Amino acid sequence: MFSGMLFIFTPLVVGYLISIANKSLLDKINTTTSNLIYVILALMGLSLAALDNLGENLQIILKFTAVFFTCLGLANLAVLPFVDKLMPIKTDNTHTKLPLSSMALESAKLILVVGGGLIAGLLIPIDLSWVDTASEWILFLLLFFIGIQLRNSGLTLRQILLNKHGMVIALLIIVSSMVGGAIAAMILDIDLYRGLAMASGFGWYSLAGILMGDAFGPVYGGASFMIELLRELIALVLIPLFIRTKPCTAIGYAGATAMDFTLPVIQTTGGVRCVPIAIVSGFILSLLVPVMMLFFVSLAG
Template structure:
């Protein structure tokens, strides 16, 4: 299993070693990555269609997703307010309206992609034996592009180390999420390392679902996808409500999405002082998702 981890992790490392200065090329890579995510999520739906006892497995996915989401969220929200108390941030309060409905639709659209793959797999008279192999190869390519994106995100090591709020927020999210993973393992009576891998998604729903699905099958992949997607949808609601009084809590709960998807909400409702904190914490968590998830996957026999 450890050799398999290295084989999957290698494209990410190779991609991270590539520095690109051409904006057009970076833009093309970003678009390609988005398209690949849609493709691989549709393949996830097809793999769900190939499951025996589909109804029972869907119920299992919902049970896993609900349990992990509640345990991880409660642990995150129990710990993050201490950062606001010990390291307070003065926010630039904004009253601008944020198009939360359109952003929520962008998240929900991914559910339709998975659902479309599931329906296609159930209705079309085609063999689905090729799906797992295709998913693995697309995953390798996706990790390669993600490595390039992380390397060319514009953040230097010095910028990360100097932003103490971002680093502390990321650390608290990692530790509290691991506690949530342990609680989930106890409640669901599943392998501890599988649970810790599930808890290492930190809001990156597409990559988390893909990695877990490739490692443990569509049940774990589907559940992991739903856990992190729920985090993002809840973050879109919590950020405008809490960021004025608890900015670190709001930024932290957004997880890895704080550096991209939820960043406009953070900036609009919390002001420019929250932006570098959100970018640093989101970057660290994004970098840790594949590292930690693949590490725990390698330990789960």
């Protein structure tokens, strides 16, 4: 079990050990990482096309998505308001509106990529036995680049430890997600460790879907992708609505995306005081997604 976890986790660790000062090279790595995500999501679509009883499996994906999304969301939102009550922060009274539709369109592109792979696999009569192996090797390369990105994100350990709000938010998201994942696993009657692995995506839909798909097949991968993607889309709506009255709740629900995709929304609607909190909480959760997910995958066997 743990040998498999180590084999997959090694590229992430190796990447994290690499410090890069050249901004041009970092930009190229970021671009390559984005492109690899599109490639591996297309392969996920092809994997779905190769499934027997596709219609039945799609129903399972939707069922898993609905149960996990509900349990995780309710668990997170049950505890996050306590941070706002016990550790209140003051936000800037800004009224800037963001083109949320254009940001949602970016997420929709990823769905189209998976759907395109699925349609291509159904319509083109080709052998798809190579897809799993190709996905695995691309995953190793992707984790290597993600490790480099995390190392060179500009956030030091001192900055993380000094931001209590960000650390508390991340801790509550982790604990409440584990509770929500355990409840979802009981409802769906699946292995507890698989449920905890599914709950460890924290909003990072692309990586979560890829890791779960590689570990347990396209059904789990597709469900994990949809769970975390829905989280991001809902966060785009909730952040502008609640960040002035419950900033920690709004930032926390964004999960790992608080340090990148939803950060512009947080900064524009909540002000600059919310930015360090969002970056720290998002960074901690992003760092722990592959760690926790691969750990629970190894226990599930």
